[in-house]
Amino acid sequence: MLHAFFFDAAASQPHMPALWARGCTYHYGEIQAWARRVSSGLHAAGGTNDVRRCLLFGHRSAATYAGILGILDAGLAYVPLSTRMPARRIAAIIEESGAPLMLVDRHGARALEEVLPLLAQPPRIFLLDEDAHDLSLPLLPSAPYVQRKSAESDVAYVLFTSGSTGTPKGVPITHANVSAYINGQLRIHGKSDDARYIQLCELVFDPSVHDMFVCWANGACLYVPETVDPLYNADFIKRHGITHWNSVSSVAGFMQQMRKLTADAFPSLRVSLFGGEPLARSLAQDWMRAAPHSRLLHMYGPTEATIACTYFEVDAGFVEDRRHAVVPLGGALPDVEWVIIDDELDPVANGQKGELLVAGPQIAEGYLSPDEAGNSRFVVGRYPGRRAQRWYRTGDAVRITEQYGLVFEGRLDSQVKIRGNRIELEEVERVVQTCSQAAQCAVIPWPVDEAGQAAGLVAFVTDASGEPGQIQRACRERLPLHAVPQRIVVLDALPLNVNGKIDRSALARQYAGDTMAV
Incomplete structure (x- = not known):
């Protein structure tokens, strides 16, 4: 079971640090006790009697991590939400999940004000912060702890990805799915003593599962910085002696642009993982120079295949060969x-x-x-x-x-990734068309670098209702920030190919020409 990786470590080393969040260190025994209170409270609240899913609305707090473990220990699947999502998207995920319960921390509780009016039937909401008496939400009921029996075929978590129909689609991952991944990682990397893992990505993305449970399977400590800002976290690595790094390559790319990847900048790093988008050879070379004692692996895999399913370990010989533009996918995980x-x-x-x-x-x-x-x-x-x-x-x-x-x-389809976030262009086009009432709409990734990696989106519309700025603001209410087109371009007509379909390649060439002319 997924949570067993944590609880096994807690049983053998209760006084060792398990989590660093908001400037405080929490030991395995502390988090275990907190998680078991959550587990008991969910059972007393009837969470195990209906749909076996529980929403989790928190942001980088110890309470959120205790919530994850408590939900799993109660025999439920956790469904994470992000305070960085637009209220409409949060509401859509809540309704699509069908979960009858929601746990929130302080940040989640404050963000609910915009979300609740959008819900036809809100879930029952309980507060995770036991000392947050200033918030008018109930705590979970108290009850004696009883260990619940679960099966490997039970769902551990549900993540929602961009959907081509315009509605986020949920991907249920079982304990068997994710345990296979974690055990594969342990086979590749082995046990790591006195390790410090950093968690950069939000809980709504599955690399977070790697960070948490590979860390705890090693009996290590998970460090959760308060922000995902790359400049802040370049210093965070050095300040806390981080040993294990995992992020999308665009985070490292931003560090590269800001001249943070200097020689021996991160001497504490032992393992560096990048995934979610192409990794340029030149960026890999700069990272290896900045982290000379670290293994560097490029990971690949869709959410449906549980975090990653292939990897390639980069070596000096590869990065020194200028014939390569990007790092390959490599071979399969165990x-x-x-x-x-x-x-x-x-x-x-x-x-x-x-x-x-x-x-x-x-x-x-x-x-x-x-x-x-x-x-x-x-x-x-x-x-x-x-x-x-x-x-x-x-x-x-x-x-x-x-x-x-x-x-x-x-x-082979219209899916792209921006800063590691999966986006179906059809979903964005539907939202833009709804917000603009355009006769036609097409969205393209722009600009695209030498590694084939998109930095943003541009939308083209015809016969639109409203100014581009108004359309863009309306899109922000419905789409995650990374999926909002950076520019709305109004055209008299969209170019068509020989089959009568919108020619997106021609749009890209036209837009590139217009940009160059400016």
């Missing part, structure tokens, strides 16, 4: 299988480009909604030399190389 297929789901010839299929114990059963169109991505098939029969279609184009394993060749 127990993960892959195959590259064509449009007919048949394997491609060796070295040819095709769609990547992944399989193994980390693959989710499907989406939370049985009607979700994306469930068609989970397919059944037998392939030579592979044990698996059930596969997930990633939508990523790859090819296999003899020297470096899998190499990323782009997307």
